[in-house]
Amino acid sequence: MSRLRQHVPALRKDRASRTSGASRTSRRLATAGVATTAAVLMAAALSPTAGAADRPTGASAVEHATDALKDRAAALGLTSAQGTAVRDVIVDRDGSQHVRYDRTYHGLPVLGGDFVLHLAPDGAYRSASRATRSTLSLPSVTPKVSAPKAAGIATQALRAVNLGQSLKKLQAKPRLVVDALHGAPKLAWRTDAVAQDTQGNPVARTVLTDATTGAQIDAWDSIETATGDGSSLYSGTVPLETTASGSTYQLKDPTRGNTYTGDAANKTDLCIFGICFVRAPSTVFTDTDNHWGTGATADRASAAVDAQYGTDETWDYYKNVHGRNGIAGDGKGSYNRVHYGKNYNNAFWDDSCFCMTYGDGDGSTFGPLVALDVAGHEMTHGVTSKTAALNYSGESGGLNEATSDILGTMVEWYADNPSDAGDYLIGEEIVRSGFGKPALRFMDKPSKDGNSADYWSSSVGNLDVHYSSGVANHFAYLLAEGSGPKTINGVSYDSPTYNGSTVTGIGRDKVGKIWYRALTVYMTSSTKYAGARTATLNAAKDLYGAGSTEYAAVAAAWSAVNVN
Structure with a gap:
């Protein structure tokens, strides 16, 4: 079998020269x-x-x-x-x-x-x-509902969404907060419930409970994922920057903040409330000839190649297109763990370790989740966390997921890799026959997945965030490519509109710039679809002018998905 070529650093010197560290300044002010x-x-x-x-x-x-x-x-x-x-x-x-x-x-x-x-x-x-304009004034910050009771409510909620599984090592930790996201500000418990499923893989849910009445206010999955988003070993032969260490090489990139990829050895984390008693390993991959993997799953380094390549392209996209130096904007690299868990059908970004984690999939529904668009999707969760921090429930949660779909898709287009060409399909590489559809999600017509919303309605916020994201995904496709049937890179699309209008696209590059500016400058944790329309219009005005074709196209595309 052909081996994946690891290019020496000199071949990517042009990108290395544009990557530098960053200083940090802190100060305390009182006004x-x-x-x-x-x-x-x-x-x-x-x-x-x-x-x-x-x-x-x-x-x-x-x-x-x-x-x-x-x-x-x-x-x-x-x-x-x-x-x-x-x-x-x-x-x-x-x-x-x-x-x-x-x-x-x-x-x-x-x-x-x-x-x-x-x-x-x-x-x-x-x-x-x-994010909100409510007056912050509470009669007391002493809860009437005890912390143990809040913990019990959260553990019940975690069990409820994992029916049929016997959860192990179930723990919950409440933190007292003020909730201004759901109506009038109120004292609340924000409780993180964590456990392991029957195969030892992590499950987690955050539950928001009224600290006065005990009523559940909201709940959402704590691990931000696009379940099954990704592919395995389809990027072909790719260039990689590595670090020489004696007579071997490490899969560590000194030109991109020392990002690296390690082997999790099919183990999982044992973390409770952000404190990890046991971390799955991230043993950095090494090689003697600087040629990594074989392109087959039997070689554990092959998945590592895809993960590192996805990190490289995501770093370069944010750096070269948006001027963002790393996920946090501070020039520091994250790291990857591959071969996490047993038959784990997931990949996720974790702020607590500042790392990306990839499962191998079960082989029948999904393959290894190390695709290019998975890397772009999940690491964009890290960018969102460091900027707008969109709340991971309701319409805000849908926008959080859509942000990762939209900008993750832009990473795939940016990479311009002929082995995994750019498209508007989410997770098309990893799905197997057991999944039953050619992709996880479809940006041109989200409802093709059987669950996602094509258009906004008052009930969109009640959907799972991976399905309410359809409204923004549809908006982004229409804004980039326009409505109606067309074939792009060999893939057929046919995008409808809510109001029967004809939308003319402005190109994906402009869409990425508009969405990124809206996210980093105008969106807040509580932004909903109406607010996203305003944020992207403001971004288009900043970038192209209030009377520009781009500004008008943003308005038209939102109207075409019933966000007016």
């Missing part, structure tokens, strides 16, 4: 009774403005935002009982600044308390994007 801790990711702030000495830096953007908070604390609903912390900073090419904050109330995290300050190049306040 108008509002305590502000600023952890500024300098790479994220500087990436659009590198080399422009006369433009604001990330640190100066935070200083300007601090002044704006001092003047506008009351308008933003900030009081002495609240604290704020900088999550992300974006500085545009023209010097405009966007500083994103999280909020606390008497030291408790506020779900839906996040907001973004938009500032002019000279630091003057322009506007703010707020």
